[in-house]
Amino acid sequence: MAGTSEEESNIRSVGDFAKYLGLSRWTVSRILNGHTGVHEDTRKRVMDEMHRLGFQPNMMARSLKGAKTGLIGVCFQEIESPILARKISSLQESLRSRGLRGVMEITSGVAEAERDIINHFFSLRVDGIILIGSELAPEDPIFKRLSREAMPVVTVDAAYDIPLPRVELDRHMAMLLSLRHLQQRGHSSFALLGLESDPVYGARRIEGLKEAAKKLGLDWDGSFLSLKTESRKDWSYEYGYDLAQELLQLENPPRGVIALNDRVAIGAMKAIREWGYKIPKDFSVVGFDNLEIGQWTEPSLTTVGQNVGEIIEESIVLIQGLIDDGKKPNVAPVIRVQPKLIVRTSS
Structure with a gap:
């Protein structure tokens, strides 16, 4: 040098x-x-x-001597989602600030690939594993090995309630915040754009909405309309635009709109404006994820922030604690991070 x-x-x-x-x-x-x-x-x-x-x-040489390697295996499903990319970026920064290094692997949503990647992490002698958006089922055989070898593992926003320490966004609270806000704006009927398209978190958000509706005195069957297209998996601006077109063709469409994510919400707003309606005078729209672009749309987008920084920080603190303790906790802790409603001019 x-x-x-x-x-x-x-x-x-x-x-x-x-x-x-x-x-x-x-x-x-x-x-x-x-x-x-x-x-x-x-x-x-x-x-x-x-x-x-x-x-x-030399991490591998140190691991053979029984020392820690400073390596954390990180397994995530895909990198196309802007919010997932933000989680990965935040995770890398947080690990680096602690002198740790992440070994990143992508599963493309295939459980068998996730299982193989975890086994690969064992061969690399990582100190711990973080699974982001894991789609492993609770009965998956890989959990027996993880338990037997006392590997520190933390899951972030897992698809299922698997028997591991986990950090997750409180999606039920996110839906309560969204629905209560729209009700306070005078809405009594609601369109759900694409929520049921999400096979991982969609069911939890629908459950959260049903709980919120009961709490707010709303009739689920009479006040909510869920729209989705079975074959669509891109969840893009175009998807939101198309779903809004379907909504607007109804004789008396619901005027409070809750979208799967910010991109779907922004696409929907474009369609609503093209039909000659004004936002938020005629329709109110709420997104999900708090992407930066939502600040620059016209009108600017009301959305739910996932508090990504807090989710990642909690997961790092948890995995580091498990590594330092050197033993498996008797009860797998569950940390639920609270969402934040960011109110802008679309509602």
Whole structure:
């Protein structure tokens, strides 16, 4: 490396790195393993120097000696969803700030691929595993291995209630916030655009809406209309546009609109305006995900924020605690992160 001293060039191991810094190997190892109990200034100095020098400890060699590798296996379903991409970005940043590294794998929503990836993580001797949007069923045989080998695992927004520590958005609360807001705006009938198209979280959101309707004194059968297209899986602006076209052809369409996501909501708003209606005077529209584009639409989009930063931070704190404790918890904890309704001019 240009500009480095001979001493810096000779750093080959954690011991060499510790000696160069004038610190004990024990202190440097604790920092590299993500342990607590080290002064923040010391931790920052070690991480800054490691990045400046480009020093990377031999994780596999350390794992064979029983030391932690600093590797976290991260398994997610796909990267096309903007909100999932945001979760991955936040996760990488949070891991990096703790001196950890994520080994990323994509399953494309195939349970068998997810199972194979978890087995691969074992071969890499990762310290822990985070499953984002896992679609494994509760009876999947991989859970026996995870339990037998006491691998620290945390799930984020899993599709099913699997027997693992998990962090998830409170989607029932998200639906209560949306529905109550529209009711307060004077709406008594509601169109659900594409919610049932989502095979993973759609059912939970419908359950949440039914609970909210009961709480708010609304008749489910008489006040709600759910629209979806069976063959559509893109959940895009175009999908929202098409569903709104179907809605607007009704003689007396519901005027309070709850969309699957922000893209569907924005597509729906385009169709509503093209029919000559005004938003929010004639229709109110609420999205989901709080994508940045929602601030720039006309009108700007009311939406539900998932608090992605908090979801990821909770998952990292949880996995690090499991790694440091070195034992499986007696009861798998469930952390539900609260959503936030962002009210803008579409409602």
